[in-house]
Amino acid sequence: MKKKxxxxxxxxxxxxxxxxxxxxxxxxxxKTLNLSREKIGVRTVIVVSTIIFSFFIVAYADRLLIxxxxxxxxxxxxxxxxxxxMITSYFFHKTKIASDRSENEKVKNGLFIVGFxxxxxxxxxLLAWYQLLNLGYFASSNIANAFFYLLTTLHGLHMLxxxxxxxxxxxxxxxGNYRISRMQRTIELxxxxxxxxxxxxxxxxxxxxxx
Amino acid sequence: xxxxxxxxxxxxxxxSASEASFPPIDYVPPAERPEQELYHSKSWWTTYVFSQxxxxxxxxxxxxxxxxxxxxxxLSLTMRLQLAFPELGILSAPAYYQAITMHGMIMVVxxxxxxxLGGFGNFLIPLMCGARDMVFPYVNMLSFWVFVLAVxxxxxxxxxxxxxxxxxxxxxxxxxxxVGTPGNLWGIVLxxxxxVFFVIGFTMGGLNYVITVLQARARGMTLMRLPLxxxxxxxxTILALxxxxxxxxxxxMLLLDAVLGTSFFMPTxxxxxxxxxxxxxxxxxxxxxxxxxxxxxxxxxxxxxxxxVSDLISVHARKNIFGYRMMVWALVIIGALSFIVWAxxxxxAGMNPWFGYFFATTTLIIAVPTAIKVYNWVxxxxxxxxxxxxxxxxxxxFIITFLxxxxxxxxxxxxxxxxxLSDTYFxxxxxxxxxGIAPILVVFGAVYHWFPLVTGRMLDQGLGxxxxxxxxxxxxxxxxxxxxxxxLGVPRRYFEMYESSYVSTIGLNVxxxxxxxxxxxxxxxxxxxVIRSVLKGKKAEKNPWKANxxxxxxxxxxPEHGNWGxxxxxxxxxxxxxxxxxxxxEYIPQNxxxxxxxxxxxxxx
Numbered sequence: 001m002k003k004k005x006x007x008x009x010x011x012x013x014x015x016x017x018x019x020x021x022x023x024x025x026x027x028x029x030x031k032t033l034n035l036s037r038e039k040i041g042v043r044t045v046i047v048v049s050t051i052i053f054s055f056f057i058v059a060y061a062d063r064l065l066i067x068x069x070x071x072x073x074x075x076x077x078x079x080x081x082x083x084x085x086m087i088t089s090y091f092f093h094k095t096k097i098a099s100d101r102s103e104n105e106k107v108k109n110g111l112f113i114v115g116f117x118x119x120x121x122x123x124x125x126l127l128a129w130y131q132l133l134n135l136g137y138f139a140s141s142n143i144a145n146a147f148f149y150l151l152t153t154l155h156g157l158h159m160l161x162x163x164x165x166x167x168x169x170x171x172x173x174x175x176g177n178y179r180i181s182r183m184q185r186t187i188e189l190x191x192x193x194x195x196x197x198x199x200x201x202x203x204x205x206x207x208x209x210x211x
Numbered sequence: 212x213x214x215x216x217x218x219x220x221x222x223x224x225x226x227s228a229s230e231a232s233f234p235p236i237d238y239v240p241p242a243e244r245p246e247q248e249l250y251h252s253k254s255w256w257t258t259y260v261f262s263q264x265x266x267x268x269x270x271x272x273x274x275x276x277x278x279x280x281x282x283x284x285x286l287s288l289t290m291r292l293q294l295a296f297p298e299l300g301i302l303s304a305p306a307y308y309q310a311i312t313m314h315g316m317i318m319v320v321x322x323x324x325x326x327x328l329g330g331f332g333n334f335l336i337p338l339m340c341g342a343r344d345m346v347f348p349y350v351n352m353l354s355f356w357v358f359v360l361a362v363x364x365x366x367x368x369x370x371x372x373x374x375x376x377x378x379x380x381x382x383x384x385x386x387x388x389x390v391g392t393p394g395n396l397w398g399i400v401l402x403x404x405x406x407v408f409f410v411i412g413f414t415m416g417g418l419n420y421v422i423t424v425l426q427a428r429a430r431g432m433t434l435m436r437l438p439l440x441x442x443x444x445x446x447x448t449i450l451a452l453x454x455x456x457x458x459x460x461x462x463x464m465l466l467l468d469a470v471l472g473t474s475f476f477m478p479t480x481x482x483x484x485x486x487x488x489x490x491x492x493x494x495x496x497x498x499x500x501x502x503x504x505x506x507x508x509x510x511x512x513x514x515x516x517x518x519x520v521s522d523l524i525s526v527h528a529r530k531n532i533f534g535y536r537m538m539v540w541a542l543v544i545i546g547a548l549s550f551i552v553w554a555x556x557x558x559x560a561g562m563n564p565w566f567g568y569f570f571a572t573t574t575l576i577i578a579v580p581t582a583i584k585v586y587n588w589v590x591x592x593x594x595x596x597x598x599x600x601x602x603x604x605x606x607x608x609f610i611i612t613f614l615x616x617x618x619x620x621x622x623x624x625x626x627x628x629x630x631x632l633s634d635t636y637f638x639x640x641x642x643x644x645x646x647g648i649a650p651i652l653v654v655f656g657a658v659y660h661w662f663p664l665v666t667g668r669m670l671d672q673g674l675g676x677x678x679x680x681x682x683x684x685x686x687x688x689x690x691x692x693x694x695x696x697x698x699l700g701v702p703r704r705y706f707e708m709y710e711s712s713y714v715s716t717i718g719l720n721v722x723x724x725x726x727x728x729x730x731x732x733x734x735x736x737x738x739x740x741v742i743r744s745v746l747k748g749k750k751a752e753k754n755p756w757k758a759n760x761x762x763x764x765x766x767x768x769x770p771e772h773g774n775w776g777x778x779x780x781x782x783x784x785x786x787x788x789x790x791x792x793x794x795x796x797e798y799i800p801q802n803x804x805x806x807x808x809x810x811x812x813x814x815x816x
Contacts (some may be wrong), residue, residue, distance in 0.1 A: 012539060013434040017531075018786040023807075025436060026239055030341070037346045040422050048414055048452055055460040059496060059733055063475065070490035139471050143491065146473040150463070175503035 042189045046196050049158060053186070053200055056154070057071060057207065060147055064211055070142045072207060075131045081124040082205060088117040089198045092191040099187045111170045114194070118163055125152055144211075151204050155197065162193050234658025237804040239430060239781050249773050250348050259431035261356070262352050263348035263744070265419075265680065265773055269334030270357050270665060275488045276325040279362050283577040286310040295724035295786050297707035305393035307706035308377030313369075315380030316402070317440035319508065320409060321362055322585055324648055327515040328413070331657060332420050332444045335664070338762035339441050341802075343773045345419040354419070359411030364405035371397035375459075376694030381501055384476040384494050388469040388646060395469075403466040410459045413451060420448040429761065431782035435539070436801070438760045438786045439532065442519020442539055446546045447511045453550070461500035468492070498560055502553040509646050510549040514542055517584055522786075524588055524658055526758045527603035528595030528799065531787035533587045541580035541587075543571040548577045559633045560625050567626040574624035578617070585614060596790065605656030608683045609649050616645030619694065634704070639698020648686045655682070655737070662744065664762060667769045668746065676738045680732060685730035692719045718754035758798045760786040 015021050033040060063069070095110030129149065139146040169186050172178050242691040252258040262268060289312050293302040302310060326773040333351065337344055345351045368375040375483060377393030378386060384393050387399050394402075418680040422436070424445045437445075464475040468489070477489035517538075525532045554562060588610055597603065619641040622628045632638065655678070663671045696716050701708065712719060741794045766776040788799040796807045 009313045011434060012351065012543070013536065015536070016435045017535075017787075019271065022784065026431045026781075028431055028433045030426075030430050031427040032431050032434060035426075037426050040426065041347065041418055044418050044421065044452065048456060051453060052456040052460060055457055059460065059464065059475070059500070062493060062496050065494065066491040068474075100361075139467070139473055140488070143474055146467065146471070150467065160700065170643050196604065 003160070018095055033161045036185060038185060038189055042193060046193070049196070049200070050102050053151075053154070053204070054119050056147075056151060057203070059210075060151075060198065060207065068142070069144055071211060072132065072142070072144050072148060073135075075128050077124060077128045077131060078205065081121055081128065084117055084121045084124060084202065085198050085201055088114055088121065089194050091117065096191040099184050102184075108173065109168070111173060111187075115166055115170065117161065118159060118166070118194075122156055122159060125156055128152075148208060151208070155201055155204060158200070162190065165193075166190055189200055218343045222561055226643060237806050241306055241597050241624075249343050251772070255266075258568075261352055263344070263352045265333045265337045265345045265348070266302060266665075266770065266774075268351055269330050269332070271355055272333060272358065273326055273331075275349035275359060275362055276322050277344035279317055279365070279551045280326075282366075283314050284731060284734070285341045286314040288316075288727060288776070290314065291727040292477075292723040293706060294720075296709065297709065297740075305374075305377055305708045308371045308379070308704075309375050309393050309398075312377050312380055313365075313375050317365070317646065319380065319405070319512070320406070320733045321365065322452070323512045323646070323654075324413070324508070324752070325358060326422065326654060327512060327650070328444060328448060329355065329416055331440075331515060331519070332416070332448065333805065334661070335762060336444060338664075338765070338774060339438050340424060340427060340784060341432055341761045341775070342423060342427040342558065343775060344778070346422045347419050351419045354412045354414050355415035357408055357415065359410060361405045361408040364401050364408065366399050368394070368405070371401065373397050376402045381498075382465065382509075383501075384465055384468060384492070385444070385478060385480055386496050387465065387724060389487075399469055400466065403462045403469070403732075406462050407459060407466075407579040409692045410455045410462075413455060415454045417448045418664060420444060421452070429780050429782050432801075433610075435536070436782060436785045438518075438536055439521035439535070439542075439762075440515070442542055444707050445520075447514040450507045450512045450514070450546050450549060454504045454511070454738035456504075457500045461497050461504070465497065476641055477737035483649050493598055494563070495557075498557050499554070502556045503550070505556060506553040507546075507549045508619040510545060512646050513547065515715050516609070516650045517542065519653050519657045520588065520609055521584075521591075521600050522758075522760065523606045523660055524591050525787050526660075526756050527791065528592050529602055529604070529757075529789045530591055530595035531789055533590040533593075534583075535785070535787065537583055538587055544580040545577060548580070552577060552624075556627070558629045560691045563793040564626065571625050575621065578621055581617060585610065590662060600659075601670070601672055601679060604683075606677065606680045609652040609656065609681065612644055612652060612686070615648040616641060616643075616649055620645055631700075633773050634695060635697040635701055636693045636701050636703055637705050637756060640693035640697060642684075643693075644690050648690070649656075652683070652687065658741075660756065660763075662741075663755050666752055668748035669743050669751045669755065670744045673771050674736055677697060678736045678740065681733035681736070682730055683728050689723050689730065691762040695719070706737060754800075757798050758786075759788055761801050764800050764802050 014024060014025075014162055021030075035043075091113045095107055095114060099104035099112055129152070132145070132148075137145045137148075138147045167185075169190060172186075173183060221426035250263050251264065252264075257263070259267075262271070262332065262384050287310075289302055292299070293307060301789050308630070333345070336342075339709060365375075373394050373396050376387065378388075378395075378399060382399070382402070388395050392399075409737060416707075424441060428437075464473075467473045468475050468477050472488060474489035474492040476494050477487070477492040479490040479732070480487050509803075521532050521538055552570055552573045554566065557572045558567050575682055587791060619637070623638060623641055625633060659675055662668070696719060699715055700713075708720065751768070753768050756763075761780055761782070762770075763770075765774055780805075782801045783804050784799060785803050788801075789792075790797055791799060791808070796808075799808050
């Protein structure tokens with residue numbers, strides 16, 4: 001059934017009891033958006049995560065104005081981690097294209113590279129923590145430090161959550177026990193999530209860099 | 212028989228006259244998308260404990276939420292006894308604060324939110340939308356068990372050294388984590404961790420509710436053909452997905468303040484004569500975060516109640532709901548407005564007083580769509596064929612209660628009136644009426660209404676009526692005196708109140724406590740009724756209330772795993788075709804094809 005594009009206002013002003021509307025409604029296939037449920041799921045998760053990070057940014061901006069704020073240095077390691085994350089995102093994009101073309105060997109390599117780089121990123125973040133802690137920047141010593149540890153932890157947790165799905169996808173892929181269209185969709189969704197994590201990191205890193 | 216045949220012929224002739232090539236009247240093109248695969252459990256554990264069937268999860272949610280609510284009820288009765296008879300020394304001051312805190316937190320978050328969205332949402336959404344199950348059954352199961360974990364953490368906090376937190380359900384820093392507040396070491400940490408788990412679990416459930424409503428409806432079920440119950444739960448879930456992150460963020464930062472000694476919210480402060488190490492934090496920031504969650508939370512509880520009430524009224528007054536579209540719009544508008552009124556909880560928190568006027572204005576605006584809903588309920592009753600069944604009694608009780616609770620909210624929403632009434636029993640009476648008693652009346656109404664669908668047996672109507680009158684009248688005997696106490700200026704949160712030369716409400720306090728005991732004990736009737744009816748209640752016939760919505764149209768009642776047997780239902784109409792002129796039957800269920808009711812005329816609404 002072809003979908004008529006309807007704005008939310010048109011949709012909400014339908015009169016379901018009118019017989020002319022009833023004829024149209026009887027043909028409706030019960031789906032509101034022309035998207036798979038997994039895709040809407042990932043989008044909802046992204047929206048909720050964005051809201052969570054936005055609240056932290058608001059709190060950060062509010063707290064920034066108070067006189068006791070002492071900025072902390074950014075270790076060079078963070079720049080390395082940022083580039084690692086960018087490369088991860090790039091490879092995920094490549095993998096997604098390869099999976100769309102059903103080039104299985106490339107997809108397999110791509111998934112391994114992405115997983116490896118993601119772990120490198122997380123270990124890199126932990127090393128950055130280690131450097132800062134050695135320099136005496138504890139969470140309790142200044143609120144700027146606390147925000148740094150908090151935001152990196154949350155971003156890392158999001159990445160670990162993504163890695164669970166990456167692990168499920170990869171093991172399914174290696175076992176060969178999947179439908180191609182389904183696997184393509186899963187890889188696409190993982191790629192979207194990784195791009196989202198990159199953007200979040202850009203925002204968070206930029207925020208900490210410029211304040 | 213021949214009559215019906217004639218109707219069909221006439222209808223066909225009508226259509227062929229207007230549109231020559233139109234297919235037969237019942238024809239619906241075949242589905243283009245494959246049906247969702249249904250998960251089938253294989254062992255006892257996955258059937259009865261880690262079930263992935265939304266109906267089962269709904270019942271599980273309802274049972275856990277009700278169990279923890281009994282703890283909340285018990286706490287409220289101990290507080291009432293303490294207030295009426297302070298000389299008995301039932302609760303010490305710290306224990307009283309702990310009881311206040313846990314009572315509030317349990318009732319608002321772990322009971323009402325979990326019951327309406329987790330319980331009713333899980334049970335009703337797939338059935339009312341015509342789906343076999345939620346879209347992500349595994350995530351749904353996980354959501355329930357994370358909720359159980361959150362409840363367990365909450366219960367554990369009663370038994371740790373220092374007891375549960377006594378910071379008030381709003382958990383305001385700095386006092387929530389400073390010395391002198393009960394449970395400032397273990398209690399508050401467990402409380403916050405429990406809330407974090409609750410939010411995570413809820414987000415998983417909410418994902419399911421939203422996507423099931425959007426994507427997994429039966430053929431012919433447009434959004435505007437959904438019963439208002441589903442609309443209410445749907446909008447409330449969206450609110451929750453947007454508002455709970457604020458609680459999560461505030462909770463995490465407060466947790467770090469408590470555990471690591473950071474100063475997100477902790478200002479420079481002196482405690483027990485010593486300067487604390489923290490400095491510069493902003494307690495007001497926590498209040499903003501908390502109430503950005505806290506106000507939508509009121510509507511997370513209220514909107515499902517609105518939806519359920521609309522359906523109950525329509526079914527039990529045998530009349531279509533007045534202004535269906537307006538009801539939907541009101542739900543959406545209330546949902547949107549609920550995000551810009553939060554600071555009316557903070558008029559006395561030290562905000563700029565002019566800032567309060569913005570929030571006073573938005574608060575008054577929100578009364579408009581809410582009033583529309585109340586008018587539409589009343590207009591649905593107007594000239595309806597009202598059956599005073601137990602669900603209907605609870606529904607009528609809800610409308611009155613919501614009205615007086617809501618109207619007092621208008622007083623409190625104005626800065627100038629709120630300032631003197633703030634922190635008095637007027638506020639206590641207001642929020643208990645509007646988001647305590649009113650939603651609970653709906654819960655009871657809904658339980659009496661849908662109990663046959665869950666268990667296949669009817670609840671006893673006689674006991675139900677006794678339960679209703681004791682609860683309803685008792686609730687007014689509790690809260691009407693509290694409004695008066697509030698006007699006199701009796702402050703809330705005081706753990707003992709004696710005779711004073713300014714105000715004396717000792718007698719009233721005793722009266723309120725006795726009423727509260729009656730209402731509390733009246734709930735035994737309800738639980739007795741439920742247990743007795745589950746075991747040997749009257750067997751329910753199919754569709755006992757003669758309702759139209761899809762949940763009553765399953766091939767078996769109670770519905771089995773997969774809900775619909777062989778074939779998914781097809782929907783031909785909205786769920787409010789009651790007493791349609793010209794139709795043979797007095798009600799036309801949503802899945803009855805047009806050919807069977809060809810004579811029915813459509814009444815404008």
